[in-house]
Each structure stands twice: as structure tokens, then as C-alpha cells.
Amino acid sequence: MNGLILSGSKNVFEVECDDGYIRDCAIKGKILKASEGYYNPLAPGDIVTLDDSTLEDDKGMITDLVPRKNRFVRWNIKKKEPQILAANLDYLLIVTTPDNPPFRPRFVDRAIAQAEYEGITPVIVCNKYDINAAREEEFQDRLEVWENAGYKVIRSSARTGEGMEELANLIENHLSAFVGQSGVGKSSIINVLDNTVVLKTGSLSQKYGKGCHTTTKGTLIHLQIDEALVGGIKGTTANIIDTPGVRRFLLNDISPENLALYFREFVPFIGKCNYGMSCSHTHEKGCAIIQAVEEGKISPLRYDSWMRICEEMKSGSFED
Ligand SMILES: Nc1nc2c(ncn2[C@@H]2O[C@H](COP(=O)(O)OP(=O)(O)OP(=O)(O)O)[C@@H](O)[C@H]2O)c(=O)[nH]1
Numbered sequence: 427m428n429g430l431i432l433s434g435s436k437n438v439f440e441v442e443c444d445d446g447y448i449r450d451c452a453i454k455g456k457i458l459k460a461s462e463g464y465y466n467p468l469a470p471g472d473i474v475t476l477d478d479s480t481l482e483d484d485k486g487m488i489t490d491l492v493p494r495k496n497r498f499v500r501w502n503i504k505k506k507e508p509q510i511l512a513a514n515l516d517y518l519l520i521v522t523t524p525d526n527p528p529f530r531p532r533f534v535d536r537a538i539a540q541a542e543y544e545g546i547t548p549v550i551v552c553n554k555y556d557i558n559a560a561r562e563e564e565f566q567d568r569l570e571v572w573e574n575a576g577y578k579v580i581r582s583s584a585r586t587g588e589g590m591e592e593l594a595n596l597i598e599n600h601l602s603a604f605v606g607q608s609g610v611g612k613s614s615i616i617n618v619l620d621n622t623v624v625l626k627t628g629s630l631s632q633k634y635g636k637g638c639h640t641t642t643k644g645t646l647i648h649l650q651i652d653e654a655l656v657g658g659i660k661g662t663t664a665n666i667i668d669t670p671g672v673r674r675f676l677l678n679d680i681s682p683e684n685l686a687l688y689f690r691e692f693v694p695f696i697g698k699c700n701y702g703m704s705c706s707h708t709h710e711k712g713c714a715i716i717q718a719v720e721e722g723k724i725s726p727l728r729y730d731s732w733m734r735i736c737e738e739m740k741s742g743s744f745e746d
């Protein structure tokens with residue numbers, strides 16, 4: 427039988443099995459090959475195979491991992507290992523705010539780059555759009571820069587409901603993961619999309635005798651989207667992985683030399699510099715990327731962001 431990983435830590439995983447039961451499962455025998463070198467072997471969104479012969483009503487053993495479509499990974503600076511936050515995603519919803527917590531465009535740019543690297547579609551959800559700081563020019567400019575580069579930006583407020591229909595229509599029938607700093611409003615958004623979710627997770631925990639909803643680990647949640655958000659249609663669902671709020675988001679598996687490949691609007695110019703692929707795009711004469719910045723084809727804000735992320739990767743020191 428197969429199952430879907432809802433949550434888990436290093437050893438025990440909550441698996442929603444094809445027969446509808448949710449079981450606590452450990453991995454049978456050695457670690458899974460596909461996950462060697464990672465902090466966690468499995469993540470919410472993973473599909474696994476269970477050992478039929480040892481299956482109990484509430485327990486089981488994981489024998490295999492069904493190959494992933496993609497996975498969203500971050501470098502876990504404390505554990506010094508890459509950490510898989512979610513697997514098999516359709517969208518990565520990068521939640522940010524104009525203020526409170528402070529706007530961190532580079533957090534968003536890093537998350538976009540990592541999503542591009544993994545082949546996941548990133549979407550920027552600018553929550554708390556109701557607050558005054560959202561009116562500031564610098565902030566508005568950034569949102570436009572992302573839009574001009576080809577990314578979808580949803581201006582949302584869990585407080586006023588703005589943008590919630592747009593978000594609901596995007597995520598319906600898909601699997602998406604939220605990433606963002608702590609306090610940007612991920613849980614609040616989920617509660618607006620489905621105001622029964624708290625109740626539902628509560629009864630689920632009760633049924634299985636444990637409190638499974640902590641914010642320290644990612645959890646896959648089945649949403650029944652509020653019908654008012656989807657044109658009055660009942661029974662619209664979406665799957666969401668709520669990842670723990672992170673203060674910093676560090677890139678994994680991407681080198682400073684390759685970073686430009688994951689800045690979408692840089693790609694048409696890569697390889698066209700006078701020094702070809704050995705160009706560092708920082709000072710060289712005849713650099714196609716610098717020229718694109720000068721001609722307004724690449725935003726100076728994104729170029730600056732790219733340069734700072736390159737520098738922090740080389741130096742190993744991170745500001746925000
Ligand atoms: N003004 C305003 N406040 C909001 C909005 N969304 C959330 N908040 C507030 O922001 C605070 C943090 O919201 P949460 O939903 O707990 O944030 P979170 O991203 O889930 O935080 P973590 O669980 O720590 O990762 C709460 O006090 C919310 O009431 C919004 O759209 N506008």
C-alpha cells in the first residue's frame with residue numbers, strides 16, 4: 427500500500443495511507459537511498475510504500491519512496507545539512523510582508539532561486555497588504571520588479587480578505603507549500619481559506635490521541651476552501667504544506683557561478699558576455715548582463731540582490 431507523508435521529523439512520520447487511515451510509520455531498515463546526506467529522509471508531500479505484512483491500524487513501516495517530482499530544500503545552518511521542507515509541489519508560495527516582520531526582498535529572491543532550481547513555480551504572496559507600509563514606493567517598486575520578471579504576485583490580507591479569492595483559485599486542486607519568515611501570516615491565511623481547519627486538525631489529533639500540530643515542523647493540510655472564495659462552489663479542495671517559519675533562508679546546491687541561471691530574467695543574456703561563461707558579471711567589459719541592467723532590461727534591484735547573494739555565498743556570512 428502507498429501513503430502520503432503529512433508530517434514527521436527524523437524517525438517517525440505521519441502517513442495518510444491509501445485506505446484512509448493515518449498511521450505513525452518508521453522507516454524499515456536502512457535509510458532511504460534518495461535521502462542520503464539530508465537532515466530528514468522524508469518530507470510532507472512525499473509518497474511512500476508501506477510494508478503490507480507489518481501494517482497495523484495505527485502503525486506501519488515505510489519500505490520505499492516513490493520518486494519525487496521535485497522537492498523544496500533549504501540549507502539548515504544549525505545542523506549543517508540540507509533539509510527537505512516539502513516534496514511534489516505545484517507551487518511554492520513565498521509569503522512576505524511590507525512590514526512587521528520587516529520586508530526582506532532578499533529572502534524572497536533566495537526562495538525564488540531555489541524554487542527555479544528545483545523546477546517549482548514560485549508565487550509571491552504579499553500579505554498584510556492592508557497596512558500603511560504597503561503604500562511605500564520602495565515596496566511597490568519591488569513587487570513590480572518581480573511581476574516584470576514574470577512572477578505572479580498576489581497582494582493579500584488575511585485581515586481584510588483582499589487577494590484571498592485569487593489565492594484560492596490558484597491553489598485549488600494543487601499541492602502548494604508556504605514559506606516565509608515567522609509572523610508573516612501563513613496560519614492566518616490558511617484559516618481564511620478554510621475556517622474549519624483548526625477544528626479539523628483538532629479532531630484529527632484527538633482521534634489519533636496526540637497533538638500533531640506544532641509550528642516546528644512542516645505539515646500537509648487538506649483544505650476545504652471556503653465556498654465564498656471560489657464562486658460559491660462547494661467541495662473545492664487544496665493541499666497546503668505549512669512549513670515552519672524561518673528567520674533565514676539559505677540556498678542549497680547552487681553555486682555563486684550558477685546563481686544567475688535561477689534569476690529568470692538574466693537567463694537570455696547568459697553566455698552572451700565577451701568572456702562567455704567565465705564572465706563574473708560584476709565588472710567585465712562587454713558583459714551582457716551589465717549591459718541589460720544599463721538598458722533597463724534587468725532591474726538594478728534584482729541585479730543588486732543577485733550580487734549580494736553571490737557575495738554572501740562566497741563569504742559565508744549572511745545579513746538577512
Ligand atoms: N494587519 C494584518 N495582520 C495580519 C495579517 N495576517 C496575519 N496578521 C497578524 O500577524 C500575526 C502573525 O500571524 P500568523 O498567521 O501567526 O503568522 P505565521 O506566518 O503563521 O507565523 P509562524 O507560525 O510563526 O510561522 C498575527 O498577529 C496575525 O493576526 C494581515 O493580512 N494583516
Ligand SMILES: [Zn+2]
Binds near residue numbers: 699706708716
Ligand atoms: Zn557577464
